[in-house]
Amino acid sequence: MSDRIHSTAAELAEALAAGSVTSVDLTQAHLDRIAAVDGDVHAYLHVDAEGALEQAVASDERRAAGTPLHALDGVPIAVKDVLATAGLPTTCGSKILEGWIPPYDATVVARLKAAGLPILGKTNMDEFAMGSSTEHSAYGPTRNPWDLDRIPGGSGGGSAAAVAAHMAPLALGTDTGGSIRQPGAVTGTVGVKPTYGGVSRYGLVALANSLDQVGPVTRTVLDSALLHELIGGHDPRDSTSIDQPLPGLVAAARQGAAGDLAGVRVGVITELAGDGWQPGVMARFEESLELLVKAGAEVVEVSCPHFVHALAAYYLILPAEASSNLAKFDAMRYGLRVMPQGIDSPSAEEVMRATREAGFGDEVKRRIVLGTYALSSGYYDAYYGQAQKVRTLIGRDFAAAFEQVDVLVSPTAPTTAFKLGEKLDDPIAMYLNDLATIPANLAGVPGVSVPSGLADEDALPAGFQVLAPALADERVYRVGAALETALTEKWGGPLLAQAPSLESTQNGALA
Template sequence: MSADILRATAAELSSELAAGNVSSVEVVTAHLDQITRIDEDVHAFLSLDAGRALDRARHIDAARAAGEALGPLAGVPLALKDVFAYRGLPTTCGSRTLENWVPPYDATVTRRLADAGLIILGKTNMDEFAMGSSTENSAFGPTHNPWDLDRIPGGSGGGSAAAVASFMAPLAMGTDTGGSIRQPAAVTGTVGVKPTYGGVSRFGLVALASSLDQGGPCARTVLDAALLHEAVAGHDPRDSTSIPAPVPPVVAAARSGDVSGMRIGVVSELGGEGYQDGVEVRFNEALVLLQKAGAELVEVSCPHFAYALAAYYLILPAECSSNLARFDAMRYGLRIGDDGTHSAEEVMSASRGAGFGEEVKRRIIIGTYALSSGYYDAYYGSAQKVRTLIRQDFERAFAEADVLVSPTTPTTAFRIGERIDDPMAMYKNDLCTIPSNLAGNASGSFPCGLAPEDGLPVGLQVMAPAMADDRVYRVGAALERELSAIWGGTVIDQLADSTAGDYLGVSREGVL
């Protein structure tokens, strides 16, 4: 029964819970047992909240027995990226600076999860303050990819993606600043969606780059992601950037998957040299499947996407330099040298030096320089002009196509440690995902197969205009349906099958 629970999708669990075939306590217990069994190897979680999770499961079961109206995901467990404030549980952002900080309030996303009846199992590992593409920058050690424990699970939200891929949670919440939901989804064979900027509240989300950050769902199926998206999205007056508009019909789109007559634009700049052969093979096969499903393929050009990486790595460091200035050891967080013999400035310097990792320090320095007097216009100002050109590229492309597509990442998951000392090689993981963050439009990554040379997952990225998030899910659902007809299941089912039940607790015979 436990293996059946673990392998079930969130939508399937919802149906079984509603029918009374299983209790929320049983579902939560099965996932907590799975975490105990395998997370020593995967290291997806930084903290667990087992007691509160089981208490909430019992409350949901009692409410259901009493005939109370419950949301579609009530009683389903979830893993929460450790960047969302959750009252009573540490929120570290993967940093020593916040190692012991327990927030006295909930993020809006956290509150909406609770209101929907979802049960938070714990907080997941991440690159420190969401700066990274591999989850190797966490102060608490790297997360491992369930497909191959020697490889990275993507970043910055590798913990959330790995938890979902290894059946420790059917759902997870992530955040996406330059690809931190989509890139982990691509390399773990899961689904990850970055909603339109402003579509999900950022209140209580520890900020990296305020004009880029966006929370979104991680799941094993398109419908599960849409159900979670619908649960957390919507206007929030506590977030000044929150969009006061109805949530796009993402669940209906995921259930439909109808792409008949849809024009799908293939971005010519996102592919070719530097892209792994197996990634392009699976991407091109996915295009054929979407064409078979009734879509029309057109080639589009977005010439300024070539400058997105450079612009992003000026805008993001500038904003993070400003946002991380609050971690000054004066009010909360790590404090070093506070023995009465050092000045406030010396305590700040020592605390920030000890609390921040190398990548965080690198980006703070770059950002501070870019914002400094005499350089602002040349660097930050110019990057914002490029950002405008990228938005205009999207506008022209969306005049020709309903959605745009590309590989999500240029390569499959690389080995842990392989790029940690080469920042530029690491940054190039986000070549395809960054443009959507700069423009603020909706974007998602969907599994499109396994690369033939290494057997690792490949993701197809779908980009849609702002507040047209439902188009992303329509394309993802169509692709999922076509692939399932060929394989008899999803990409993630291949992981469960290929490891002889390894991640379902049957044996420990290794991974691909």
């Protein structure tokens, strides 16, 4: 069964439908893989072997009765630990929620269960999704399966590493400024940020309400489309949920995989290139563009002049929203409670101060302070208000660009995976990893990161980003799948097949 862990989710669904494999066998194979390699990778914070196998047994019974709930019924999945899961811990990578077990499921988790997907466990992340490397987890960093000395991206490095290391065929992540797409780029996986409001945020522990979006983490574009269609759609419990049907994402992915992009106009964002971009990343990007042209696409340069201010605007808007959202972790209702030392009858404020000091990590404290300052009297208009104006201008840049082209493209991240600890003490250098991904979150448009190959300098994965107008998610799937098909033909197989084995080296990656 070990070979099954290398199959795509679509292939596993076909095997389950054909009766050539059982969900119990698939789930156990992935649990065995977790036991074998996650001690080195640390992609998971909690593994629910008993629960996953129970769900797999139920799936097999439905298959035997001819009543599967969904095409993916029985295909196991991992879930980022920022999504509420009834009966399973949800820590958000923070000590302040250590041991907290939600009494309800996030809508996306409920939809997974309703479709019969066994949940393998909860994946590691930067604390409250604040980070680009998964080094800010209170429970230790996740390591990149391609090189265990390097980061897997963040904040959702656990989900990306689990999929890249074949510890799950599918995973859920969340993307606030690139936290699905940037880990996808540096681990050689596919990561999708849906249109804002296209997937329910109910049950997602919010970092920044106007930016957060749940999305798929997979090994192929088709797998992402299958998962996106499952979790997407209107949810009346989420006030930001869009009340209209999803476009045909799976159909678009299948159309793109046929390799025909005739009539598709692809815009290269001129502001997302140049100094500071790793040459090997840019080389893979240029090669990918050539493949799109061969598939029939027309490539033109497009300027989005306000994108250069996106990073600054984001790091005012996000901390402001985060400082408000995290105020609820006050030691009064749930989570950690620390009593201050040397005080016989501490006040609520003193308990709150001691708890937040012990429960929050340095990055979370940094952003709370920054956000509180930006919202304070006398500074609101100068900082937060100005950032929102820039956000509007970025949205206008997108609108103008999409009048000229069907999709916009760029490298997903400026560099390949950097070494653990290399940027941990330099927040600005860390923030620059999201330079290309942040504009999509500010504007609410969909995007995908597709592996574009290995950079010449270090033989590590790079990513190619495709962005589309809001509610036109099918475009990123069509173009992403076309590129994936062309690159797979060029490489003679999936990119992940080129990685060294975790079992064969302590400084390498997947089998």
